[in-house]
Amino acid sequence: MRRSSLRSSLRLRLFLAAVITTAVALSVAAIGLSLLFEQHVARGLDEELHVQLQRLVARITIGAEGTILPFPNQGDPRFQQPLSGSYWQVSKPKTEDSAAQIITSRSLWDEVIPLPAEGRKSSEPIRLEVNGPKGSRLIALSRVVIITDEGKTPTVVRATVARDEIFLKQARNLFLADLLPSLVFLGAVLITAAVAQTFFGLRPLELIRREITAVRQGLQNQLSDQFPTEVQPLADELNGLLKAQATDLTQARDHTADLAHGLMTPLTALAGDIRRLREAGLDALASDIECVAEQMRQQIHREMSLSRIRGQDRRLGRPPSSSSALKVVRALVRLLERTPRGETLTWRVDLPDTFCLPMEEHDGMEMLGNIMENACRYAQRQVRVSVESAILMIDDDGPGIPAERRLDALQRGVRLDAISTGSGLGLAISARIAEAYGLRVVLLESPLGGARVAVKAA
Numbered sequence: 001m002r003r004s005s006l007r008s009s010l011r012l013r014l015f016l017a018a019v020i021t022t023a024v025a026l027s028v029a030a031i032g033l034s035l036l037f038e039q040h041v042a043r044g045l046d047e048e049l050h051v052q053l054q055r056l057v058a059r060i061t062i063g064a065e066g067t068i069l070p071f072p073n074q075g076d077p078r079f080q081q082p083l084s085g086s087y088w089q090v091s092k093p094k095t096e097d098s099a100a101q102i103i104t105s106r107s108l109w110d111e112v113i114p115l116p117a118e119g120r121k122s123s124e125p126i127r128l129e130v131n132g133p134k135g136s137r138l139i140a141l142s143r144v145v146i147i148t149d150e151g152k153t154p155t156v157v158r159a160t161v162a163r164d165e166i167f168l169k170q171a172r173n174l175f176l177a178d179l180l181p182s183l184v185f186l187g188a189v190l191i192t193a194a195v196a197q198t199f200f201g202l203r204p205l206e207l208i209r210r211e212i213t214a215v216r217q218g219l220q221n222q223l224s225d226q227f228p229t230e231v232q233p234l235a236d237e238l239n240g241l242l243k244a245q246a247t248d249l250t251q252a253r254d255h256t257a258d259l260a261h262g263l264m265t266p267l268t269a270l271a272g273d274i275r276r277l278r279e280a281g282l283d284a285l286a287s288d289i290e291c292v293a294e295q296m297r298q299q300i301h302r303e304m305s306l307s308r309i310r311g312q313d314r315r316l317g318r319p320p321s322s323s324s325a326l327k328v329v330r331a332l333v334r335l336l337e338r339t340p341r342g343e344t345l346t347w348r349v350d351l352p353d354t355f356c357l358p359m360e361e362h363d364g365m366e367m368l369g370n371i372m373e374n375a376c377r378y379a380q381r382q383v384r385v386s387v388e389s390a391i392l393m394i395d396d397d398g399p400g401i402p403a404e405r406r407l408d409a410l411q412r413g414v415r416l417d418a419i420s421t422g423s424g425l426g427l428a429i430s431a432r433i434a435e436a437y438g439l440r441v442v443l444l445e446s447p448l449g450g451a452r453v454a455v456k457a458a
Contacts, residue, residue, distance in 0.1 A: 018194030049141040085164030138162040323361035346382040398450035406443035
């Protein structure tokens with residue numbers, strides 16, 4: 001099951017992490033700045049209320065009967081506008097000599113500010129939050145004042161100025177409205193910086209990928225040592241892995257060569273035994289043993305070829321090479337025309353001089369030799385070698401290969417018939433050689449009526 005993009009992409013994960021952390025940080029910053037701004041506005045409001053309260057107290061006058069005399073409104077025009085949000089109130093409790101009295105600013109209209117009972121006679125202002133007109137909430141500053149005129153009884157009054165709390169909320173909202181575009185711009189800058197940081201931070205990994213591709217394509221043998229300190233250990237481990245793999249393949253190739261050499265000596269001795277059997281008149285037995293020995297010799301030859309290809313695989317850093325396809329095919333045709341089967345066939349070679357095989361010449365001979373030998377074995381009258389759209393095609397007019405058996409024909413040791421001789425390794429070896437050079441062998445139906453073997457880019 002394919003992994004999701006989030007799990008498979010490190011860049012996407014880092015980008016999403018940057019977006020989330022930036023959004024969280026800016027949200028916290030917006031909340032914190034709005035709270036700080038609100039506290040700043042609240043302090044400014046308290047200072048304004050202190051000034052207004054001092055002005056209000058300075059205007060209070062007590063009459064002869066101990067009543068509060070009317071006086072002009074505060075200079076602030078908001079005290080004149082009904083329900084403007086700015087209010088003042090002066091109240092006097094009931095005494096033995098006079099009744100309770102409350103005078104208010106015009107802005108209160110017919111409302112009063114409901115104040116809690118004052119339990120102490122402190123002259124220090126008290127900050128309160130109380131209900132105001134029309135269900136509003138007020139921030140009030142209230143102060144008890146004792147007014148003493150010469151020759152009169154001291155009078156206790158309570159002066160209060162108040163401001164609607166909505167002004168704080170409006171100031172905060174306006175501040176946020178001005179702040180949010182700046183935060184969005186800052187967020188875009190931070191995310192852009194995070195993307196740039198991710199790109200440049202992950203660039204060494206992209207360079208490692210390119211160098212691994214170069215190693216696989218044979219352009220270099222190992223990774224360079226020009227990576228950052230954090231990435232260089234990974235490059236060193238990969239170089240160690242490449243070196244160990246090359247060593248293992250060399251050992252395996254040498255072991256195969258030793259094994260083949262060890263088997264060739266008994267086969268040579270067996271040839272002498274076959275000759276003596278023929279001299280003794282045991283031709284049938286000699287022929288059977290000779291057939292088995294020939295199959296063993298072919299198997300050894302093909303295993304040696306596969307061992308050589310494994311050692312020259314492009315993925316192990318072998319430099320790229322090329323050879324003329326026309327030269328290779330003509331050499332193979334001349335060779336096959338000398339065989340009893342090949343001399344009865346018509347060979348057509350339609351290859352341009354400029355068409356090249358992306359491999360060394362002896363590997364091209366091995367790959368195409370197996371394919372053309374197979375075509376020679378099954379063709380009825382002709383074999384054709386041609387190229388179309390950079391695809392090399394070998395066609396014959398034999399019985400062909402059923403579609404359901406074409407993949408099997410490329411498997412090691414698989415033979416599609418039980419009559420003809422062979423080990424079933426020819427097409428498998430060709431496919432393996434093609435794979436080592438970044439090519440692919442495909443079996444198709446030929447226009448001649450038989451099989452078509454196409455060699456094309458993987």
